[in-house]
Amino acid sequence: MAMWIQAQQLQGEALHQMQALYGQHFPIEVRHYLAQWIESQLWDSVELDNPAEEAKAKRLLDNLVAELQRKAQLQGGEDGFLLKIKLGHYASQLKSTYDRCPLELVRCIKHILHSEQRLVQEATNASCGTGGQAMDTLSQRHQQINQAFEELRLATQETENELRKLQHSQEYFIIQYQENLRIQAQLSSLSSLPPAERTQRETTLQSKRATVEAWLTREASTLQKYRLDLSEQHQKTLGLLRKQQTLILDEELIQWKRRQQLAGNGGPHEGGLDVLQSWCEKLADLIWQNRQQIRRCEHLTQQLPLPGPMEELLSKLNSDITDIISALVTSTFIIEKQPPQVLKTQTKFAATVRLLVGGKLNVHMNPPQVKAIIVSEQQAKALLKNESTHSESSGEILNNNCVMEYHQATGTLSAHFRNMSLKRIKRSDRRGAESVTEEKFTVLFESQFSVGGNELVFHVKTLSLPVVVIVHGSQDNNATATVLWDNAFAEPGRVPFIVPDKVLWPQLCEALDMKYKAEMHSGRGLSEDNLVFLAQKAFTSSSNNPEDYHNMTISWAQFNRESLPGRNFTFWQWFDGVVELMKKHLKPHWNDGAILGFVNKQQAQDMLMSKPNGTFLLRFSDSEIGGITIAWRLVWNLLPYTTKDFSIRSLADRISDLNHLLFLYPDRPKDEVFAKYYTPPLSKAVDGYVKPQIKQVVPECADVIKQLMFPLLTCLYCCLIRSDAMLDADGDFDLEDTMDVARHVEELLRRPMANQWKTPTPLWTAARSGSLANPPLIGGEQVQ
Structure with a gap:
């Protein structure tokens, strides 16, 4: 209801536009009396094309309807009687109006709304601007257009007034011209009169003539x-119309x-099409009025040639204004x-x-x-260069006519293709x-x-954003890359569908972040740290300085044609x-800040070294x-989990299973972060059956601890029994040797020492490689 209260405070043109939204299709009284109910409903959740x-x-x-009827029944007394009847009528x-078409x-x-x-x-x-605050650019532009x-x-009103004056003047001129012809006819008929009378009449008529x-x-x-002045006024108006049309269409x-193109990469598509339609309809109305005025001028000129x-x-003028309305x-x-851009x-x-001027030009009277x-890139180029008037197809689309x-309620003229399907595609030779x-x-x-009673006939065409055609889901990944690059880096007015082969790294960062x-x-x-990690991966670099990548360029080949080194x-x-x-499994955890994600192995080890065990x-x-x-720190890296793993057991449950995990880096208790995502405990037995529970474990975890601690204990033991080796000539500890032992111990903590064993265990060999096998799930399901 808050918005309706604000809407009632609109003034001037804004109030007029608001009132114009209502009519028989939806009475303004319904909006007023059901304001709170209307604004509380989830209208946007309904997909109109489905x-x-x-x-x-x-x-x-x-x-x-039920809410209207209830509101009507609540009206009582003498004053509410008419309102009760009116609201019941509206219900x-x-x-009756929408029962067969509720959408x-x-x-x-x-x-x-x-x-x-x-x-x-x-x-x-606008009110903020009048108060001395700077209006944003959008509002300024809208104000300029209005x-x-x-x-x-x-x-246009002035030329209309001048045209009426011209018409009245010309009509009076024609009357006087006819009067002159009548006088001439009378003079011609004087020959039959007597000379005296003829002379007298002739003198009078000639004076009058x-x-x-x-x-x-x-x-x-x-x-x-008048005609020349009116023509000049029309030329000025046409100049203003061109300027306004250029601003609306070309900007x-x-x-x-x-914005629509960037929305294909995940950018915000703010709508605004209804605003554009209102502007285009105003343009169409003004252009058509001026065209009709020019046509009337032509008629007046033909009626009285001068x-x-x-x-x-x-x-x-007629040619120019026809060009304007055609554009x-x-x-x-x-x-x-x-x-869809991946088709x-x-x-x-x-x-x-949608035709933004369809309602204003009454195109719907004879619905087109x-x-x-579907056409190829080369065919699209030919169409835009007007090299091809016949639209050849590169494939077959089913249900492709509509x-x-x-739609009277919105004043829009549109065609909804709901069930198209690409049956086949004809590909060109690849380069x-x-x-x-x-x-x-x-x-x-x-x-x-046609418009104006077949006065003007228009053949209109429009091209969709580029689409990549695939025949199997495995191609979706690479097709999406082509679409993302095109959407992000296409220039307005380009030749279809040229995009730069190289772009600055920050430009690609913006596109990846948007996606x-x-x-x-x-x-x-x-x-910024995530983007540095991605830059290191893209450029095989070790620099952690974001500035180092600002002027670097990345090519399409580096993006999605050439494999990463060693991959x-x-x-x-x-x-x-x-x-x-x-997107499929870990979105809540990312939004909670639980996943660092963009960290390499060495960075992870460096970050964890200073933290307590269990981090x-x-x-x-x-x-x-x-x-x-x-x-x-116990096991540097488990074998990675993938979508297949999370379809069996969630990340939160897997973390819950591992009792060695205590704190999420840097120091957040794991239950504080993940407990709300744990699967609830299993219910009691049903019909005598107990449902098995799936759980993951790290195999031979106790042995791992022993194997990690044994070299350290051995080293410490050696230090104790051979402490004399660390004494200087005076019998004191040699600080330098002592530090060597400390560094050795620290190194042992950092890296498992497989060479301490003559026959390393398979588990120790796995640990040495830096990746322990993905913990199996036990208790009711075969694991991989």
Whole structure:
């Protein structure tokens, strides 16, 4: 209800826009009396393009109607009688309107709430600016656009007034011209009169004709000036329209498309399409008004031809304004919901296209059909260069035709492709080392419609973001790399689908951080230390200084074509494996700050050396894609856990199983961090059966302790029995030798000494390699 209270305080144009949101499709009285209930419902949880959500929408409709009826019954007394009838009527009206299409009600209310929120936010920003605080850039830009629209409205109204004056003047001129013709006819008929009478009448008529002709001459000059002045005013208005259209289409719409592209990498896509549509509709309305005025000027000129350049001027104006409206219509045919950028054959997918000026130009009166086809990169280049008028396909999409529908509640004209499927794809010859997952396609949407009673016919096309076609899930990882690189580094207005081969490391860091945050659904992204770790991995470097990487560039080949040194996977494949593991199994632990992750083996050992026994940390495996390991001083690294392991037993439960783990680095008790994720104890026996419990252990853990401690004890013993070797000539301890022993003991603590045994145990050999086998699970399930 808080938003409705703020919305009622809007003034001027904002108040007018808010009121325009309501009508018979959703009365403003319903919004007012059910404000609190409406704002408390989860409208955004309903996916409008999913038919399966219709049941959820139907429940919301029924609840809305029931709430209205309840509100009506509460009205009493003389004053409440009319309101009771009105609210009951609205309940019946909404039930009748949306019962067969409840998703439309949800669409309507979502549009209203989002629009109100935008108007309130803009008004808040503006009021802060008047109070002496600087408005943010967005508000300033919106204010600039709205001011320009007001100028255009006034200019259009002025030319309309001047056109009416011209029309009235011309109509009076034609009347006087007809009067002159009548006088001339009377003069011609005087020959039949007697000479005396003829002379008298002739003198009078000639005097009258001279007066009329003089007036006509002056008025013709005045009319010509009116026409030229009006033509100049239209030229100025067209200049303002071009400027405003450039600002909206070449800046605002392009920025919206860029945000949409970055949303493919996990960036925030703030919407704003409804604002853009309102601007485009205002443009369309003003352009159409000016075009109609110019057409009326042409008609007046044809009705009364006068010497001068008016025909050429009006022809030029008509051509210019037709170009302006053509650019507006073709540019506002956009993809509201992009098809998936990694597109698997034989898999259903969806997309939505929208014409931002469709409602204003009444295109919905004869709903156009939209067709979708898939084209290659080369075909897309040819289309944009107008080298190809015929749209050839590089594959076959099923269910690729859809009629645009007009949604009265939101005023949008759109086509929802809900069940498309790519049946087959035709690939081109690949270049060099390029793989199939580097080949880019795009979905082309095209349509044709007319406006103004077939006065103007438009053939519109729009291309989706690049898509990579795969035939198997194993290709998804590499295809995602191609998409991420393209989304992050594509330049506006590029030739399809050129991207730089090299980018600065900080640019890639920004893209990786955006992707990671999106998958974690958290504000906790990659820290500077995490990014340094990734830089070390990407560049095979040992530097811990972030500044060392700021001016370094990374190529596409380094990113996802060449394997990392000593590995059989690329940098991206390793990073994506981490993201997938975290997203599926470890997201809560990352968001809790329990996983350091981006730490190598040596760093982990250095960090743990100064901590008490039982301190452990979690780090991502360097040697395995999508693996995470536990490091602690007793056993430096367990064999990494993967998705397969966590599908059997969770990380929290595995940590709970290991009693040697006491503190999460640096000093957090493990139960304090992980207890809320432990699996509850098993219930009692059911029907006489006891359910077995799965638990992991570190094999021969006691032997490990003995083997680790034995060299140390031996060394200390040797020091005691051979203490004379550490005495100087005066019988005192030799400090230097003593320090050598201390350093030796410290080294023994750091590194297990396998050479102390003539026949090392298999467990000791595993420990020497720095990775103890993944603890098996016991008690009811076969382990690997």
